[in-house]
Amino acid sequence: MKKTVIFSTFIALSSFASASLVDDAKKAGFTPIPTTMYKLSKIIDNPKNSLNKAKVELGKALFFEPRLSKSNLISCNTCHNLATGGVDGVSSAIGHKWTSNPHHLNSPTVYNAVFMERQFWDGRDPDLEAQAQGPMQAEPEMAISKEMAVKRIASMAGYQEQFNKAFGDNNITFKKIADAIGAFERTLVTPSRFDNFLDGNKTALSLPEQEGLRVFIDKGCTACHTGIGIGGSMQKFPLVKPYKYANIGDFKGDKNGMVKTPTLRNIAQTAPYFHNGAVWSLEEAVKIMGETQLGINLNEKETKSIVTFLKALDGEMPTITYPKLPAVTATTPKPEVD
Amino acid sequence: MKKTVIFSTFIALSSFASASLVDDAKKAGFTPIPTTMYKLSKIIDNPKNSLNKAKVELGKALFFEPRLSKSNLISCNTCHNLATGGVDGVSSAIGHKWTSNPHHLNSPTVYNAVFMERQFWDGRDPDLEAQAQGPMQAEPEMAISKEMAVKRIASMAGYQEQFNKAFGDNNITFKKIADAIGAFERTLVTPSRFDNFLDGNKTALSLPEQEGLRVFIDKGCTACHTGIGIGGSMQKFPLVKPYKYANIGDFKGDKNGMVKTPTLRNIAQTAPYFHNGAVWSLEEAVKIMGETQLGINLNEKETKSIVTFLKALDGEMPTITYPKLPAVTATTPKPEVD
Numbered sequence: 001m002k003k004t005v006i007f008s009t010f011i012a013l014s015s016f017a018s019a020s021l022v023d024d025a026k027k028a029g030f031t032p033i034p035t036t037m038y039k040l041s042k043i044i045d046n047p048k049n050s051l052n053k054a055k056v057e058l059g060k061a062l063f064f065e066p067r068l069s070k071s072n073l074i075s076c077n078t079c080h081n082l083a084t085g086g087v088d089g090v091s092s093a094i095g096h097k098w099t100s101n102p103h104h105l106n107s108p109t110v111y112n113a114v115f116m117e118r119q120f121w122d123g124r125d126p127d128l129e130a131q132a133q134g135p136m137q138a139e140p141e142m143a144i145s146k147e148m149a150v151k152r153i154a155s156m157a158g159y160q161e162q163f164n165k166a167f168g169d170n171n172i173t174f175k176k177i178a179d180a181i182g183a184f185e186r187t188l189v190t191p192s193r194f195d196n197f198l199d200g201n202k203t204a205l206s207l208p209e210q211e212g213l214r215v216f217i218d219k220g221c222t223a224c225h226t227g228i229g230i231g232g233s234m235q236k237f238p239l240v241k242p243y244k245y246a247n248i249g250d251f252k253g254d255k256n257g258m259v260k261t262p263t264l265r266n267i268a269q270t271a272p273y274f275h276n277g278a279v280w281s282l283e284e285a286v287k288i289m290g291e292t293q294l295g296i297n298l299n300e301k302e303t304k305s306i307v308t309f310l311k312a313l314d315g316e317m318p319t320i321t322y323p324k325l326p327a328v329t330a331t332t333p334k335p336e337v338d
Numbered sequence: 339m340k341k342t343v344i345f346s347t348f349i350a351l352s353s354f355a356s357a358s359l360v361d362d363a364k365k366a367g368f369t370p371i372p373t374t375m376y377k378l379s380k381i382i383d384n385p386k387n388s389l390n391k392a393k394v395e396l397g398k399a400l401f402f403e404p405r406l407s408k409s410n411l412i413s414c415n416t417c418h419n420l421a422t423g424g425v426d427g428v429s430s431a432i433g434h435k436w437t438s439n440p441h442h443l444n445s446p447t448v449y450n451a452v453f454m455e456r457q458f459w460d461g462r463d464p465d466l467e468a469q470a471q472g473p474m475q476a477e478p479e480m481a482i483s484k485e486m487a488v489k490r491i492a493s494m495a496g497y498q499e500q501f502n503k504a505f506g507d508n509n510i511t512f513k514k515i516a517d518a519i520g521a522f523e524r525t526l527v528t529p530s531r532f533d534n535f536l537d538g539n540k541t542a543l544s545l546p547e548q549e550g551l552r553v554f555i556d557k558g559c560t561a562c563h564t565g566i567g568i569g570g571s572m573q574k575f576p577l578v579k580p581y582k583y584a585n586i587g588d589f590k591g592d593k594n595g596m597v598k599t600p601t602l603r604n605i606a607q608t609a610p611y612f613h614n615g616a617v618w619s620l621e622e623a624v625k626i627m628g629e630t631q632l633g634i635n636l637n638e639k640e641t642k643s644i645v646t647f648l649k650a651l652d653g654e655m656p657t658i659t660y661p662k663l664p665a666v667t668a669t670t671p672k673p674e675v676d
Binding site: 064066067083094097268269317320323327328330334335337 | 402403404405409410411416419420421422423426427428432435436438606607609618619655657658659660661662663665666668672673675
């Protein structure tokens with residue numbers, strides 16, 4: 001009898017704790033990824049590039065299309081590998097002719113990038129469609145000109161029809177290529193147990209994960225890492241104390257020293273961390289954030305607890321059928337590897 | 339009435355021609371890819387590395403696994419891209435640190451490679467399992483040591499369990515990594531309309547394609563390009579006349595000047611052609627083969643007719659679900675990009 005009473009009390013307390021934790025999480029700005037496609041589509045759609053099935057399918061092909069690089073060897077997926085958390089697993093992106101990113105910048109994940117308020121570490125682009133135009137053309141990345149990108153794609157049988165279905169005409173332009181890629185990327189969202197928890201399923205997070213969420217909120221991490229993206233806004237970095245690896249690369253943020261807050265969704269999948277990929281340990285990254293942004297020293301227990309919560313942000317990656325891309329033709333511009 | 343008679347005569351003649359063409363094709367050594375999994379498995383299985391579902395699934399993950407390269411950036415799929423005919427679309431393979439293949443060798447397709455009698459252009463390896471060990475370790479390709487490959491894979495959660503399911507124990511070795519990749523590659527076969535034709539479906543090939551097959555047989559192309567692989571044996575190259583692009587790279591075949599005959603399955607998808615990837619046009623490649631191997635000048639009509647047949651060798655690529663690979667851990671050896 002006594003055991004039962006204790007057990008019931010524990011259940012009641014933990015339910016109560018969870019209920020209030022959900023409320024507190026919502027007050028801290030978290031919003032779940034909607035579970036219905038109807039509600040989700042309202043969030044991920046871009047009125048200037050409305051989603052349709054044909055466009056997303058074309059965008060997937062183009063996302064994996066190595067002929068969109070000067071060399072024929074690099075696709076969007078090279079640095080934003082959908083098999084490995086949407087990143088490349090190196091500190092600084094490597095592109096055409098094995099060139100390191102000149103500012104030693106780490107490739108951010110493409111998963112849930114649709115939820116970011118701005119794109120690129122310095123936030124210079126407003127959306128995924130604008131972003132997609134950059135790396136294709138950048139000399140140290142895919143290094144292709146707009147003209148060659150269009151010539152390559154237009155020369156391959158099948159693409160015209162796909163553009164026709166996606167955009168209502170088969171006039172292939174560089175903007176449409178980027179728009180299709182952006183449309184595909186908008187679908188790369190990964191609902192997690194945390195979303196389920198925010199939706200009111202109190203057992204979706206374990207008690208240690210709930211404790212971690214509590215620490216995360218109480219310490220103030222939600223000042224930046226909140227919303228549906230659990231990040232994505234432009235913030236001053238470093239804010240309180242210097243970033244100890246600031247000497248790696250020359251990135252200083254935008255003209256006001258603002259840096260885009262990375263999403264914490266799937267953060268356990270996307271090492272190394274920070275704009276310059278200097279840190280491989282999630283524990284160390286959490287501690288550094290405490291110092292640079294909040295001016296606090298998170299002790300080992302707090303750090304581990306937060307990391308336990310962060311791992312619950314691992315989401316369900318969409319299942320992707322690897323595309324079958326068309327063959328080059330006599331008119332396809334040849335690769336240039338040198 | 340007259341029309342009907344003519345039409346019936348045409349049908350009769352073309353059926354007759356087809357029937358004899360199927361016989362002649364079989365006499366020339368062609369054998370179709372079996373349509374039943376039972377019969378196919380007898381051909382593609384390796385008694386020393388018997389296929390099972392778990393091994394093929396693991397092999398797929400490892401085929402797409404960039405952490406099997408020193409840099410974290412190159413997977414088997416980089417040079418044998420399953421989206422683009424199983425090849426990379428460049429003349430000479432590019433690997434670690436953007437190094438060109440030192441002998442200027444072109445990456446052969448991995449599709450239907452199981453049907454090749456030997457692996458590599460010089461035929462130095464007997465099967466896919468042996469072949470898979472090479473590029474992972476080669477400095478100009480994936481540049482990883484056996485030890486680092488094993489450490490990387492063994493450090494990531496999930497792989498142990500997959501090896502256990504695939505091999506009956508979770509002791510991860512370099513040989514098992516290659517064996518799993520080989521097992522996956524064995525499944526990459528692409529049945530085509532030509533196989534259907536060989537199976538007796540006379541309308542599976544159009545009349546122009548049948549004419550092309552007739553020219554292909556009559557001119558003697560089947561001396562080397564036959565069997566289930568439509569290629570795959572070691573042959574003297576060049577045989578009769580010099581290869582006009584021999585000055586590109588220093589490859590001379592094995593010690594006897596023998597070179598592995600490439601498969602012609604999906605040949606329209608796998609430009610550029612020849613061991614040194616010197617030729618982009620399939621027409622030109624066919625003409626060159628006539629010269630170097632048969633000592634004949636194929637005229638334009640014959641060349642086009644053969645190419646029409648070759649395009650009927652485009653097969654049905656297997657549908658591949660892009661893998662979701664495990665995250666690195668604290669013990670995973672870091673990438674080395676320099």
